[in-house]
Structures are given as structure tokens and as C-alpha cells.
Amino acid sequence: MGKRLIVLLGPTGVGKTELSIEIARHFHTSIISCDSRQIYREMRIGTAVPSREQLSAVPHFFIHTLSVKDYYNSWQFEQQALDKIRELHHTAEVVLLVGGSMMYIDALCKGIDDIPTIDPELREQLMNRMEVEGVEAIRDLLKKLDPVFYAQVDLNNAKRVLHAVEVCMMAGKPYSSLRTNQPKKREFDILKIGLNREKTELYDRIDKRVDIMLEEGLEGEARSLYPLRHLNPLNTVGYKEFFEYFDNKIDYEEAVRLIKRNSRRYAKKQLSWFRRDTAIHWFHPDDKENIFRWIEGKGEN
Template structure:
């Protein structure tokens, strides 16, 4: 059918510029796989590409959903695959760029369909965590889904809460929805990973946070503060501002924590990627090497 070039890497590494350059090179479009840039109300804090960049080549799945709508990676898989197949009707190559690990895996490998969770169920689990702590969540999961209890990271409250939401929503164990099978795709997939030296990457992250603050990140978060309970806003760059607004610490500490937590997220992304042997790694400045590699790998006639 065609070739999907997946351009991935940690936050702040420099994926946007290269994705646009490659899209122009192949005369194609970009599928964004960023689980936060997809929301309309989150612009500054998610580093949405500039208007000129978005207009340079067609982009899809950027600011298409509202934070008020529950949107998960299974829904992204279905919508992205439809768009990719549609693009392959007229194009030999499609670019997918972003750093959301689950979104990338959803398109490349497929994920198991999960039920949509009612906001009432989500809030009840969240309230249980805030009231009774993580140990109460663990014990409830052990009772409702012993299999998940033995496999989930018991220190990760978010993972435990998600499993409980599914259990309470469906009356079935969360583990019963996980088949773990990899779905075959009818198109070829080439994964290009971008990375930098740790000090260089972290410096870029710190400077980008400063730029976001100058651009009005605090004001954007303040506008979203009444919606802070929504799942879409449970993310780095917004949670810290919400805590600042609640008086938990001062403004300087909020900015420091955003930088620290963004660096931690970048490390988490790189740990996830290390388990994928299909990724071909480059420094973002190795543009010529990347293009030569793709020309030798992708059967494309200019």
C-alpha cells in the first residue's frame, strides 16, 4: 500500500522541523501522534507547531478534540488508521511524527479495545485515591482483578486507577481486555528515532519551558483551571500550575517543577523506546544521513 515513516523521540528533541522537511521531500502529509497537542484548548503548554509550520504541509490530529471529550489511544488508532489509508490512496509515503509512546504503538502494533469510561466512574476512582490513598486502590484491584494486581506497577497510581475504572465500568477484570497480540498492518513501517546527548536535551527542555512561560503558559493554565479534574489536563505543564494556583508553592517553584517533570518524562520516553529494536536512531542534525537512509529503505520514485 505504501510506507509510513514514523519520526519519534523524547520531548524537545527537535522532531517538528525534520518532520516538515521530510514531508516536503516526499510531497506528503503529517500525522501527529501527540496525545496532548490533539486538544484545542492546550496550545502553549503542549508546544503546538507555529502557524507557519502547520501551513507548510498538511497536518492531522492537531487541536482536533476538546479537553471535555474523553479521547484515548484506541480511538486514536482507529481514526489515524483511517486517515493513513485515505492518504495512501494518493501518496506512496506518509509521515507520522510525535513522542506519545502509546499512540505510536497503537498505530504500529495495535492495541486492545477498551471501553469508554463514564466521567462519574472516573471521578469516583479519583476521589477514592485522594481520600484513602494508593493502598486502598491496590486492595480493591486485588479483589476485582487478581491478574492485573500481579502485573501492574503497584507504585503507579495512574495505572491502577485506569484498571479499576475498567473493572467498575464493565463489571469485568481489566486483564480480560488485554490480548497482547500485535496486529499486522497492510503498509510498511520505518521508525526513525531522534536523540541528543542528555545535557543538550535537558538544556533544550529548560529553555523551551522558559519560552512557554514568556508566551503566556501561566495564563493558558489559569483559563483551564476550572477544568483541572479532566483527564486531558492531568499532564506535565498544567498540573504544576494548578498546584501553584491552589497555593501549594510559589510561581518560581511551579516553573522549576515543570522543567524537572518534563525532563523526567523525556527519560521515561527513552526508556520505553529502548524496548523497540525497530527504531533507527540519529541525532537531529544528521539530516543528510537520515535522508540517505530513507532513500535506501523506502521504495519511492520522485
Template structure:
């Protein structure tokens, strides 16, 4: 395989975008975003979508491609990126994939089981049931339809529980019987770069970035999508805290505090997830020349 995908991961606020642009320009290539919220065209400030200046420095893909009203998952992302990579590898020997959405990165690196598209009527029916009755009845359905998956799933994660029931009802088979968890072979090599830094420095960067988001107009952006707050695409840090503020749950200062706290918690979760992957080589984002030397050596 003569083609290589350079993957740059790390926690929120670490500097993945600037690193990816630097690397992409070094190889005169293009960038694929692996961010589950930057794909939505209505969300820019709160998702730290690359600025117009950054977008002009390197060609980016998978940014602002969908509406928050669209159903989109890691499985759809895998399909889209694999098709896109075929086109881009016709022009380039290397490509850069960057983002902090763990499942989206894994979807490209490892693949996701080929599961059926869920009928919209079924999805809406289960959603209505959850909103009316809570998760307990749906958990009972899962236990009856797929006791094996029931025993291993996080029962507090209502999205996973509901999705498993959707699959069971769509196919007539247990969800667990359709999950192979096998790693798919890819027609390209992969070089995995992780960005990290001292935890205190990272948290300071995250807090500062939240402040800058508010200066850039985060409140106005959130107010525009507030009428659609129940959408899954808006169940994300920076939006849900302000929604709760607008609903009268707490004051504005508390909302800012929670956005910063939840962003820090998400960063910790990202680092824990990515550090499970022994194929990732870790660098401080300031060590760009060392990163380039490592990539060159791997190539």
C-alpha cells in the first residue's frame, strides 16, 4: 500500500486544527475532519469549527456538510469518508484526518459493523416512548430481545439502549448477533499522532477558549437553535448548558462555569479513550518538527 492516512487526535482545545494544517501543507495534501459536531452547518462557534482563515490555509472536508435536523452517525461517517478517501488518494499519496470524536476516528481506523438504517417511524416511536415513560420499559424490551447485550451495555446510556432495541426490532435478530467487533482492513497505511500536554496547561487553554467563544458570539448561535434543543445533534457541551440556563435552571455565570467544567471532563475522557490505542505516538503540539520527523520516518 503506497497511500497513507496521517491521523491527528487529542483532547478538545489542544491545537489539532493548527497541527493538521501544518502537516497537510508539508505534504501538499488535504484534511478530513473527524468531528461529530463540526459536520453541522448551523454550529460553528460552539464546535470550534476552523475559521475562514484556517479553511483557506488547507482544503478541509466533512465540515458543515449536514443540518442539525439530519440523522447522522459514526456508521454514516465511515461510509462517507471511505468514499471520499478513494477520490482524494487519486490526487495525493497522503491525507490528514483530524478530530476528537472518538467513535468517528475509530470508524475510519477500525470500521463499524454494517447495521441497517433505522426506519424513521420506528425511531420516532421509540423516542416518543422514552419521552413519555422514561428508559425503564425500553430496558425491559432489550432484556427480552437481546439478554446478551443487556448484560454488557451501560444501562444508564439511554441512546445505546434505544439503538439496540431499534436494531432488534428492525432485523428481528438480537443486536449482539450482528456485532462482530472485527477490525476492517483498509487500503491505506495509517500513522497515528496524539497531542497532549500538562493537564493544568490544557485546562487553562480550554477555559480561555470558552471565553473566546462567548466573545465570538456563542450566545447568539445557541439562541438561534434553542427552538430545536431536543435534537440529538444539540446534546453537546456549550449548547446544553445554555439551553438549561434559558430554561431557568441556573444563572448565566453558572452556565459558563459548567461549560468550562464539562469541556475539561470531555477532554479527560478523550485522553483516556485514545491512550488505549498503542499505535498512537504522543507529542506536545509545540513539538511540530518532532512530529514531522516521526511522520517522515514512518513513511
């Protein structure tokens, strides 16, 4: 059959976690989380981390392994996840990757161009500058160092802007000149399963999940992280809206409304991204019989 990586992806709230446990148990394997926020230990409620029962049912990796104070990017995830997959493939032919973080999934499946190792002192200097002068100062620096990438990047994504500046300064050349966008060959087969629901069904699930988060104490979790609100991991739906509430910019009801709206918008963004990938085979989460049949059939090819 050969070594395989099953990638179970889909928008927030679609039902990946429940199905992933069943798939992992069926194949007697482990789960690698591909969620760029569940990796931070301080963010539990607002990131819908699997329950204790789910985490104990199947071995999980890359959940609560970092602090929001730690710098982390998709290139680091690619390298660390590849190492973990190789390790797990020693004892299991199938490994399961689960999540909805678009950049992380692409980094692992397609690879990221080779870039220079970033000096920790340079990173600290730039992060301090961004904290003092704001992200606009880092944007201006990128515009000078690499106007080509400046014109392409989402300038509101502070992490990507900062990373591009780091690479420019370490390499002594524009970040855009180092990007080949050529997929890297992996030593295992990749099967991509996309989960989706009818829009009204998905959006209703998202709204109800926000209600559950609020009942579990999302406001208190956000308040405990308020002093760290300037850190990039906390520029996240569910936290940034409460930070505006704490700053008296909006009231509680508006914060909740915005969390639900922004969660739905993020799901739409995820689906738009994933639909560009023709390798993804789509299913409704409840269509378990056909999902397992498809996996088994692909394994026999």
C-alpha cells in the first residue's frame, strides 16, 4: 500500500474533529493537528481544541506545544511536521493530518522554498520595532527591500510582512527572488479529503459553536490574554472582538455578533482557498461510509 498521509481539511465548524477520531482509530494511527492557533497553549476555548476525551482517544501532535509569545511560521511547521510524519511512518502506514489552516496545509503538502535561517537577534529587533512603531514601519521597510512582494502580500497579515522583511535582510536580496513556487516531492502519497456542508447548515453550526464557547468562558480567556493583545497569534477571531469590547469600543452584544460574523467570513475564505486545489475530494461529514470506501480504494491503487 505504501506510506500515506490523509489530509482531512475543511472550514471552521464543519465537523473535522469528530470524524478525525474515527479515521485515526480505524487506521490505528495518530493525528497531526494543522491548526495555526490550537498550537498555542493559552488559546483553548476560542480555538475549539479537541476535548480531553478526544485527545486521550488518539495521540495528537502540535496542540498546545507553544506559547503565544513564541514566534512560529508555516516553514517551521513544514519542517517539524515532516519529521513527525517520518517518525510515525515507522510504525504506521497511514498518518492523519487534520485542520483548516490553509498556509500550513500547503506548506506541508507542497513545500516552501528554501530560505535562510533567521537570526534570532534580528527577529527580536524587528518584532520590537513593530511593537514600538507599529506594523506600518515594517510595511515601509518591506516596500523598500522588496517592492514586488510588497505589491502581492496581504499587508494586514503582520506575520507574513515581518517574515518577508526578515528574509530580505538575512539573504541580502528580495524575498520575491527566492520564491520558486515549485511543489516539492514528498516520500509518501497524499490523499486530501475536504469536508463541507450546505451554507445555512454550516453557518448555523458556527453560530452555535460560538454560543458554546461563550458558555465555556471565552470572555474570561480573552480577558486573561488582554495584556498580550499586541501579539500576532491573538489577532484571531474570538479574541480581537473581545479586546475591542474591553477597550469600550463596542458593547458585549456587538462583540458576540462580530465573532459570529467574522467566523462565518473566515469559513468562506477557507472554502475559497481550498476550492483552488483540484486534488481535494469533497464529502459531507456525515457521509462516512463513502469517505472510508474512497480512502480504502485509493490505498489499493
